[in-house]
Amino acid sequence: MDTQNPSAPPRAQSAPADNPTRTRRHGGGITHDNTRHTTRFVVIGNHLVQHKELSLLAIGLSCHLQSLPTGAGADIKSLAARFPEGPTRIAAALRELEAHGYLRRERHRTTTGRIITRTVSCNQPHAARRTSTDTGCPPAKRTPPPQRRTVQKALPAVPQPSSTAPALLQTAIDLLATLRRHDPRLLLSATDTAHLVPGVAAWLERGVTPSAVRHALTTGLPDEPLRRPAALLAHRLTDRLPPPPPFRMPSAAVPAPRHPLRNCEGCDRGFRSPETEDRCRDCRESRCPTPSARSSRP
Numbered sequence: 001m002d003t004q005n006p007s008a009p010p011r012a013q014s015a016p017a018d019n020p021t022r023t024r025r026h027g028g029g030i031t032h033d034n035t036r037h038t039t040r041f042v043v044i045g046n047h048l049v050q051h052k053e054l055s056l057l058a059i060g061l062s063c064h065l066q067s068l069p070t071g072a073g074a075d076i077k078s079l080a081a082r083f084p085e086g087p088t089r090i091a092a093a094l095r096e097l098e099a100h101g102y103l104r105r106e107r108h109r110t111t112t113g114r115i116i117t118r119t120v121s122c123n124q125p126h127a128a129r130r131t132s133t134d135t136g137c138p139p140a141k142r143t144p145p146p147q148r149r150t151v152q153k154a155l156p157a158v159p160q161p162s163s164t165a166p167a168l169l170q171t172a173i174d175l176l177a178t179l180r181r182h183d184p185r186l187l188l189s190a191t192d193t194a195h196l197v198p199g200v201a202a203w204l205e206r207g208v209t210p211s212a213v214r215h216a217l218t219t220g221l222p223d224e225p226l227r228r229p230a231a232l233l234a235h236r237l238t239d240r241l242p243p244p245p246p247f248r249m250p251s252a253a254v255p256a257p258r259h260p261l262r263n264c265e266g267c268d269r270g271f272r273s274p275e276t277e278d279r280c281r282d283c284r285e286s287r288c289p290t291p292s293a294r295s296s297r298p
Contacts, residue, residue, distance in 0.1 A: 185221070
């Protein structure tokens with residue numbers, strides 16, 4: 001029976017198929033000379049640094065992003081100024097990280113209304129959300145929650161005028177169009193204006209001047225933003241509608257007095273007149289002949 005030579009070196013074992021980075025040469029490969037970090041370090045998972053699909057540039061870029069403090073510049077321009085790879089390669093690496101869930105770019109609106117983009121670096125892209133203080137990020141692809149469909153309420157009813165004269169309605173339209181000059185919050189759409197026109201016309205036909213209507217609609221408005229200015233104006237048109245003007249009986253025609261019949265002292269013709277008149281109108285205007293002139297005629 002053969003005996004094994006104790007002085008022969010052991011057979012070199014082949015590297016496992018699932019670890020191609022391990023050298024097949026006996027005694028070769030990487031060794032580590034590690035010193036434990038106590039300050040200025042970041043924990044990086046092997047799922048990132050040994051990722052089989054990410055490029056080396058994307059892996060290194062993700063490590064750099066995870067080491068940055070909150071608020072540091074992480075846009076393409078800032079990264080291109082920091083590294084020599086250039087904007088094109090950096091943009092491609094960011095897209096790789098975003099596709100595999102190691103990066104999110106979210107758009108937010110600031111208090112001034114400006115749209116900004118925030119870069120979110122995820123150290124565990126597939127970790128489940130646990131608590132609000134968890135450092136893991138949710139999966140890159142999420143189904144957005146369904147948006148609630150808001151139904152716009154109908155505007156309150158407004159008083160209706162008894163007359164639809166074009167001049168009256170045009171005056172009401174012009175009045176509503178100028179309300180925004182007194183308060184910018186009273187900028188009305190064409191649909192809101194068409195709804196409010198009859199209510200303004202009802203005020204105008206009751207004898208209220210346009211300036212008085214405008215004062216009633218724009219005075220004493222609340223300080224907070226007006227969510228539905230047309231609804232507020234419709235309420236005021238109805239709630240503050242003045243009464244109709246007082247009804248006046250039409251004055252009846254007074255018949256002319258019927259004076260007694262008398263003879264004119266100038267021409268002896270009969271005419272009706274008060275007792276203070278003794279001559280007819282023609283004689284008063286010296287157009288009638290005197291009695292002596294009438295007697296001298298043949």
